[in-house]
Structure formats: structure tokens, C-alpha cells
Amino acid sequence: MTRGKERGVWWNRPADGRSDPERLQAMADWCETLAPTDQGIGFRRAIEELDFGAGADPAMQHVAKQWIALLADSGAFESAAIAMIPRSAIYTCGRLADCEFVAEIMLQDGPAAYSRAAQSLSMALLAALMRALALQMATACISEPH
Numbered sequence: 001m002t003r004g005k006e007r008g009v010w011w012n013r014p015a016d017g018r019s020d021p022e023r024l025q026a027m028a029d030w031c032e033t034l035a036p037t038d039q040g041i042g043f044r045r046a047i048e049e050l051d052f053g054a055g056a057d058p059a060m061q062h063v064a065k066q067w068i069a070l071l072a073d074s075g076a077f078e079s080a081a082i083a084m085i086p087r088s089a090i091y092t093c094g095r096l097a098d099c100e101f102v103a104e105i106m107l108q109d110g111p112a113a114y115s116r117a118a119q120s121l122s123m124a125l126l127a128a129l130m131r132a133l134a135l136q137m138a139t140a141c142i143s144e145p146h
Helices: 021-033 036-049 058-073 077-084 121-143
Strands: 011-014 050-052 090-095 101-106 112-118
Touching: 021 036, 021 112, 021 121, 036 050, 036 058, 036 077, 036 121, 050 058, 058 077, 077 121, 090 121, 101 121, 112 121
Parallel strands: none
Antiparallel strands: 011 050, 090 101, 101 112
16 A cells, blocks of 8 residues: 555544544543453454445455554554554654553644553553544534534
């Protein structure tokens, strides 16, 4: 997938098509509470919750979701989380001295969000992604003419 094609084609909306920033914020909060042994559950729900934008090739969507599920099922949780982040996004992540994991994601069009209280690196990345997408949705709802 090229950078030009990526815009608007990666995860950018709930799977049911509704713009619901509150639901994504709640999911981010939930991801942060998951124990390291429950990371697989977090990925299964994220894959069910998120969808690609309009114009995305259904075959590409299926392959991407399958690939991320395989990574998570094999225990490659950090790789699965990074695979969910759009290539055009900027992200940083790490572990603090108090053993909490942190992540920040800035989407290409500007919304940035973070996670600071996750119990695993992969869930910090997922929580930050969910929050950035929620901000993107909220901003789009405000700027759309009614």
C-alpha cells in the first residue's frame, strides 16, 4: 500500500459506520485496564470495532484484519499493535519507572492522543490509537456542515 493510497483507507471508523467518539474513548479506557494475559481479548475486540474508510478494498481489509489477528494469536502483541497504526502516523511508546506503559499517536491530519496507565505496551498503543481516532471523529463532526 502506498502512502498516497493510505490516506482515508486505514482504520478510521467504527465497524458499524457510526461516528461515536465516546465509544472509542470507553474502549481505550478498557484497553488500559486489561492485564497482560488479556491482550488477545483486546485485539479481538479492536478488530471487531474498527473498520477502514470508504473506498477500501474489501479483500485488503480482510487480509489486514487476518494478519493482525494472526500476530495477536501468536503472542506478537506489540507487532499487532504497530500493524494497526497507519503508516502516516507518528507514534512513540515506552515503559515508565512505575512499570506503567505509555504511548502517544499523532495521526497525519493532526489529532494526537496518549495512553499513560496501560498494563502492557500493546494495549497502550491500542488505547492511544482509539483516542486519536475518537478525536479525529469528534473534529470531523464539528467541522462538517449541518
